[in-house]
Structures are given as structure tokens and as C-alpha cells.
Amino acid sequence: MSIELATLAMVGALAALLAIGMPMAFALGAVGVGFTLAFFGFDALLLISSRIYGFVTNYVLLSVPMFLLMATIMDRSGVARDLYRAMSVWAGRMPGGVGIMTLVAAVLMAATTGIIGGEVILLGLVALPQMLRLGYDPKLAIGIVCGGGSLGTMIPPSIVLVFYGLTANVSIGDLFLAVVGPGLLLAGLYVLYVVGRCTLNPALGPPLPEAERAMPLSEKLAMLRSLVLPLGIAFSVLGTIYLGLAAVTEAAAMGVLGVILAAWIRGELSWTMLRDASLQTMAACGLLLWLTFGATALIGVYNLMGGITFMRSAIGYLPYEPWVVVVLMMLILAVMGCFIDWIGILLLTMPVFVPIIETLGYDKVWFGVLFCLNMQISYLSPPFGPACFYLKGVAPPEISLQEIYAAVWPFMILQAIAIGLLIAFPDLALWLPRVAGA
Amino acid sequence: MASAREGPIDRLSRRTGETLAWLFLLSALLTGWEVLASSLLAAPTIWVHDLTTMLCVTGFLLGGAYAQARREHIRITPIYDLLPARARRLCDLASLLLAISYLAVLTWFTGAQALESIEIVEMSGHAWNFPMPVVIRTAFFLGSALLLLQLVAHLVELVRAPRDDRPAA
Numbered sequence: 001m002s003i004e005l006a007t008l009a010m011v012g013a014l015a016a017l018l019a020i021g022m023p024m025a026f027a028l029g030a031v032g033v034g035f036t037l038a039f040f041g042f043d044a045l046l047l048i049s050s051r052i053y054g055f056v057t058n059y060v061l062l063s064v065p066m067f068l069l070m071a072t073i074m075d076r077s078g079v080a081r082d083l084y085r086a087m088s089v090w091a092g093r094m095p096g097g098v099g100i101m102t103l104v105a106a107v108l109m110a111a112t113t114g115i116i117g118g119e120v121i122l123l124g125l126v127a128l129p130q131m132l133r134l135g136y137d138p139k140l141a142i143g144i145v146c147g148g149g150s151l152g153t154m155i156p157p158s159i160v161l162v163f164y165g166l167t168a169n170v171s172i173g174d175l176f177l178a179v180v181g182p183g184l185l186l187a188g189l190y191v192l193y194v195v196g197r198c199t200l201n202p203a204l205g206p207p208l209p210e211a212e213r214a215m216p217l218s219e220k221l222a223m224l225r226s227l228v229l230p231l232g233i234a235f236s237v238l239g240t241i242y243l244g245l246a247a248v249t250e251a252a253a254m255g256v257l258g259v260i261l262a263a264w265i266r267g268e269l270s271w272t273m274l275r276d277a278s279l280q281t282m283a284a285c286g287l288l289l290w291l292t293f294g295a296t297a298l299i300g301v302y303n304l305m306g307g308i309t310f311m312r313s314a315i316g317y318l319p320y321e322p323w324v325v326v327v328l329m330m331l332i333l334a335v336m337g338c339f340i341d342w343i344g345i346l347l348l349t350m351p352v353f354v355p356i357i358e359t360l361g362y363d364k365v366w367f368g369v370l371f372c373l374n375m376q377i378s379y380l381s382p383p384f385g386p387a388c389f390y391l392k393g394v395a396p397p398e399i400s401l402q403e404i405y406a407a408v409w410p411f412m413i414l415q416a417i418a419i420g421l422l423i424a425f426p427d428l429a430l431w432l433p434r435v436a437g438a
Numbered sequence: 439m440a441s442a443r444e445g446p447i448d449r450l451s452r453r454t455g456e457t458l459a460w461l462f463l464l465s466a467l468l469t470g471w472e473v474l475a476s477s478l479l480a481a482p483t484i485w486v487h488d489l490t491t492m493l494c495v496t497g498f499l500l501g502g503a504y505a506q507a508r509r510e511h512i513r514i515t516p517i518y519d520l521l522p523a524r525a526r527r528l529c530d531l532a533s534l535l536l537a538i539s540y541l542a543v544l545t546w547f548t549g550a551q552a553l554e555s556i557e558i559v560e561m562s563g564h565a566w567n568f569p570m571p572v573v574i575r576t577a578f579f580l581g582s583a584l585l586l587l588q589l590v591a592h593l594v595e596l597v598r599a600p601r602d603d604r605p606a607a
Contacts, residue, residue: 018514021526023513024511026541030536042547053575062491066466069466245477246473253466253470278462282456282501283508285501286500286510339514
């Protein structure tokens with residue numbers, strides 16, 4: 001069978017199995033193992049199993065359960081809720097002020113968590129009712145919550161970048177430095193958008209009423225104390241990485257200790273809390289890892305058949321400028337993002353795309369940040385937009401999923417603008433690791 | 439999580455998951471302690487690194503069955519959701535049968551590897567020379583086998599469910 005035909009057969013089989021609703025982990029594995037048995041025989045499974053063995057025993061992978069644990073304990077504590085309250089009192093009389101403060105709080109929360117989900121839920125429970133009560137345009141408020149809440153993986157730490165680093169063989173520390181600029185740029189674009197729309201039409205984001213603004217400055221400053229714990233947690237992770245004190249897994253463990261300490265200080269620590277957080281981590285690890293096994297089997301056999309080399313020459317030598325190829329890749333990722341979860345996209349496309357990116361002379365760290373930015377779109381894009389689903393779960397019942405999807409598209413445009421800027425100016429990402437490494 | 443229809447296999451996956459879930463917290467605490475011990479007390483250990491790897495990998499491998507018991511494995515359902523109940527049932531049947539074949543091959547293969555590893559007492563060859571590969575390969579086999587059992591249990595449940603299981607809508 002020619003490699004073109006084999007590629008089509010593989011993609012077709014996978015698409016068919018996914019369409020009938022087969023769990024992705026098993027669909028990938030079944031196609032991978034099926035092709036291995038059909039083309040190479042039982043013994044070739046050894047190659048796949050040794051790839052999986054190498055992947056799971058990589059010490060960096062251990063940071064994944066620890067980041068998950070940190071986020072799940074964090075979600076169960078009141079740390080983030082207090083942080084939101086402390087930020088929102090600073091909104092003042094500025095139009096859209098509470099919305100902007102929501103975005104600021106979202107960035108700070110993102111520095112203590114590497115996943116999305118918890119943050120969208122929290123903002124949906126706390127920030128959305130607050131903005132709706134003030135008479136915000138519901139669409140603007142929903143967009144702020146979904147866009148801001150998804151920043152969890154765009155501000156380090158980020159599980160998306162950990163998996164990218166493992167797949168593309170790049171330093172996680174460099175990725176965590178490189179993503180800071182683009183992450184803040186994206187948050188900045190959101191803020192500009194909110195300011196712009198509320199300046200043109202102040203009715204979209206009314207300020208806090210006089211009575212609530214009257215809080216004395218001393219009280220507002222006292223509320224800033226609730227920033228101490230989250231900033232301490234963020235520092236225990238990012239500080240130890242950036243200062244070179246610890247590798248990513250050790251830093252993640254420090255984060256778990258930090259968040260447990262914070263919960264203890266607040267008197268919220270309990271066995272039930274730790275147990276529930278551990279169980280959620282267990283289920284999340286089970287699904288992430290088994291999906292990885294399946295994808296490793298599929299990509300492993302595809303590589304054996306010469307597929308990676310084929311794709312590399314097919315895409316890498318397209319008669320276009322290199323940046324056009326990158327834009328094409330971004331489009332492919334964005335389309336896949338409408339249907340597939342980030343982890344599936346990453347495991348399936350990166351083994352093909354990253355070698356091409358290298359052939360074209362681009363930087364792998366830069367491409368990782370681009371990927372991460374692209375996945376921001378996938379969190380919002382219908383029909384499978386996890387951030388929208390999370391919000392639907394906690395939003396007032398009169399807000400439908402359709403309304404949420406209708407509200408998030410301006411934020412998807414902002415994400416696309418950020419991707420464009422990063423393609424045009426790679427230094428937005430690469431400047432910080434270069435300076436820090438010097 | 440504990441549904442009224444929980445069978446013995448569901449209970450096994452759930453209890454295994456609930457017990458092993460603590461391994462991640464334990465690993466985080468051990469690693470945190472190691473960081474403090476090596477930086478503050480200048481007393482690094484040679485075994486924390488490998489031990490935490492074994493603990494977490496065991497959790498990863500056995501977690502597949504736990505996620506399946508909770509039916510949390512990621513699926514893409516826009517097309518599936520449009521289908522009538524009967525077609526959905528056929529889809530479920532097909533995907534379970536196929537998943538079971540995949541896991542059967544995997545269980546067979548990882549079982550053979552685990553046996554081989556146990557026979558020769560495969561060592562890690564690291565500073566702390568421990569039969570780490572034996573532990574991981576055995577966990578791989580047990581994780582696959584438990585997931586296989588769990589899938590079979592779900593297949594039995596599906597076949598036994600009344601045929602006119604119409605959606606609530």
C-alpha cells in the first residue's frame with residue numbers, strides 16, 4: 001500500500017470511529033494497533049510499547065498530576081474567590097471597570113493553575129452574576145468570563161506546554177518563559193477591547209453604584225491581603241523554575257505544598273477536600289495518559305510506515321513562503337480545535353508539524369507558544385468549546401449555549417490577532433527566554 | 439459516582455482508583471520534601487526521583503479503568519448526538535467491541551512483557567538500582583487488564599439494558 005493511500009485509510013478509519021462516539025483514547029489505540037498488526041505483525045508492538053515506556057518514565061511527565069492536584073485543590077479553596085473580590089473593588093467609576101478587573105483577576109489566577117475549567121467555573125459563579133447585576137451587556141460579560149477564564153494555559157504554569165515540551169523535546173522552562181509575553185498580550189487585547197467598547201457605549205458596562213464605590217481606601221488596601229496567598233503559590237512554582245532552583249516537576253510539587261499550606265492557613269484543609277482533589281486528578285490522569293498511549297501507538301506505526309517522512313516532504317516543500325506554511329498549520333489546528341480536545345490535537349499533529357517547523361528554520365519554542373495560543377481558540381469554538389460548556393454548567397439557566405457561542409466570537413478574533421502578531425513578531429515570545437538565558 | 443447499577447467490576451475499578459489516587463499526593467509530598475532536603479539540608483536522596491516515578495506511573499496506568507468506570511474518557515459526540523437511540527446503541531456496541539479487541543491485544547502483549555521482566559528481574563540501572571522496570575511493566579499489565587474487564591462489564595451492561603431505552607427528551 002502506498003503511503004498516500006495508507007495515510008488516507010488511517011485518517012478515514014480514525015474519523016469514522018470518532019464520529020460514532022468511540023472514546024478517543026481507544027479509537028487511536030485500536031487504529032494504531034490494528035495497522036501495526038496488519039502491516040508489521042505482533043512483534044512490532046514492542047516498538048510501540050517501548051515508546052510508551054519511555055514516555056511514561058520521563059520525569060517531566062510527573063509534573064502533570066502535580067499541576068492537576070494543585071489546580072483541583074485550589075478550586076476547592078476560597079483563595080481565588082477572595083482574589084476576585086479584592087480586585088473588583090478597584091473598578092471605580094471607569095466604564096467596563098468590573099469587566100477589566102475580572103480580566104486582571106483571571107490573569108493572576110492563571111498564574112496559579114495550568115488548566116482551564118476551574119477558572120471559568122469560578123468566574124461564571126462569581127464574576128458573571130456581579131456584571132449582570134450591574135447591568136452589563138450579557139454578551140460582553142459572557143465573553144469576558146470565557147476568554148479570561150481560558151487564560152489558565154496561556155500564563156505559566158501550563159499543562160498544554162508541558163505536553164508540548166514532552167512531545168517536541170523542548171525545555172519546559174523556556175516554554176514557560178516564552179509564553180509570558182504572548183499571554184499578557186492576549187489579556188491586554190481583551191482589556192483594550194472591553195475599554196474600547198465601553199468607552200464608545202458606556203451602557204455596555206456600567207460602573208459600580210456610588211454606595212459600593214464609597215469603600216474607604218484603607219479597607220480596599222486591607223482586601224489586597226488576599227493577594228498574598230495566590231501570589232505566594234504562583235511564586236512557589238514559577239519562582240523556583242525561573243530562579244533555576246528546581247526542575248518543572250519539583251516546582252509543581254512545591255506548588256502542591258503551597259496550595260495545601262494556603263488552604264490550611266485559611267482553615268479550609270480537610271481530608272475530604274484532598275480526597276476529592278486526588279480523585280479528580282486520578283480520573284484526569286487516566287484519560288490523558290491512555291489517550292497518549294493510543295496516540296503513541298498510532299503515530300508510532302505511522303512513522304514506521306514512513307508517514308512522517310512523507311508528510312514532512314509533502315508539507316515542508318510546498319511552493320510557498322515558510323510563513324504561509326505556518327498560517328496553513330494554524331488553520332488546520334483551528335479547524336481541528338472545533339472538534340477535538342487540545343490533547344488529541346497535540347499528540348496527533350505535533351509529531352508531524354514540529355519537524356517541518358525545524359526544516360523551515362523556525363524555533364520550536366516559538367511554535368509551542370503559537371500552538372498554545374491556537375488552543376485558546378479551540379476552548380471557545382463551537383461545537384466543542386470546553387470553556388463554553390464549563391460556563392453553561394454554572395451560568396444562570398436563561399443563558400443558553402447558543403448565546404454563549406454568540407458572545408465569544410469577538411474574543412476568538414482577538415485570539416487570531418494575537419496569533420498573527422506572534423507570527424509577525426516572534427520576539428514577542430523569544431525575547432524573554434533569550435534575556436533570561438543570557 | 440456510585441450508581442445504583444454499580445456491578446462488581448465497577449466497584450473494583452472505583453476502589454482501585456480511590457486507593458491509588460493518594461499516590462499522586464504522596465509523590466508531591468515526597469518530591470517537595472526532597473527539594474527542601476537537598477537545598478536546605480544539602481542532603482539529596484537517590485531514591486525519591488525513581489520512587490515517585492513508579493508511584494505516579496502506577497497511578498497513570500491504573501487510572502484508565504477508573505476514568506472508564508466514571509465514563510470520563512473524551513468522546514466527540516456532535517454526530518453521535520444527532521442519531522436516533524437505536525443507532526446510538528449500535529455505535530456503542532461497535533465502539534465497545536473494538537475497544538475490547540484493542541485492550542485484549544494490549545493486555546496479552548504487556549502480560550508477556552511483564553512476565554519476561556519478572557523472570558530476569560529487570561533492574562533500573564540507576565543510582566538507586568531497583569527493579570523499577572518490573573514494577574512499571576506489571577502495572578502496565580494490571581492497568582490494561584483492569585481496563586479490559588471494565589470495558590467488558592460495560593458491554594454486558596449495554597447488552598442487558600432494555601432495547602427501547604429512549605432518550606429522556
